[in-house]
Amino acid sequence: MTYLWLKSGHVIFVIFWMAGLFMLPRVFVYHQECAPDSPDNAAWIQRERRLLNIIMWPSLVVSWVLGLMIAWSMGYFTSGWFHFKLAAVLGLTAYHVWLAGYAAALARGERKLSGRALRMINEIPGITIPLIVILVIVRPF
Numbered sequence: 001m002t003y004l005w006l007k008s009g010h011v012i013f014v015i016f017w018m019a020g021l022f023m024l025p026r027v028f029v030y031h032q033e034c035a036p037d038s039p040d041n042a043a044w045i046q047r048e049r050r051l052l053n054i055i056m057w058p059s060l061v062v063s064w065v066l067g068l069m070i071a072w073s074m075g076y077f078t079s080g081w082f083h084f085k086l087a088a089v090l091g092l093t094a095y096h097v098w099l100a101g102y103a104a105a106l107a108r109g110e111r112k113l114s115g116r117a118l119r120m121i122n123e124i125p126g127i128t129i130p131l132i133v134i135l136v137i138v139r140p141f
């Protein structure tokens with residue numbers, strides 16, 4: 001029963017986290033369309049900060065904590081599928097950290113990538129999420 005509650009919590013917070021990972025690069029695209037030093041620019045910086053601090057960072061932490069609690073209680077640390085899942089999730093975590101860095105750079109007035117590049121980058125979670133779901137449900141290894 002505890003396992004099912006932990007797993008439900010895990011999936012709920014993973015959904016919040018993934019929603020943020022999909023949204024933030026989109027927000028960057030809209031942000032970069034406005035003039036630097038405009039009131040709009042300041043508003044986008046605040047939206048990005050809120051999305052990261054209220055939704056994305058807490059969801060990342062809760063997803064990790066609940067996921068690791070389930071893995072520990074079910075003895076998954078020696079399972080092949082779990083190692084691959086962990087590698088893919090570490091990749092998504094690195095992507096999250098990179099996005100947070102890009103938001104900080106935007107707040108400093110640095111616009112490093114084009115809108116097109118940001119849209120392409122948005123494919124990263126789109127490819128990684130199906131992989132993670134197949135690993136955890138089909139468990140091919």
Ligand code: HEM
Pocket residue numbers: 007010011014018063064066067068070071074076089092128129132133136137
């Ligand atoms: C943050 C680090 C993560 C850890 C340590 C972790 C670990 C786990 C563990 C141990 C389970 C239970 C598997 C089972 O007993 O069936 C689980 C379930 C699940 N995880 Fe994660 N996970 C993480 C992130 C993610 C991410 C990013 C996604 C999606 C993109 C995801 C999707 C799922 C799904 C859909 C289930 C339910 C599978 C089922 O009902 O059989 N997890 N996770």
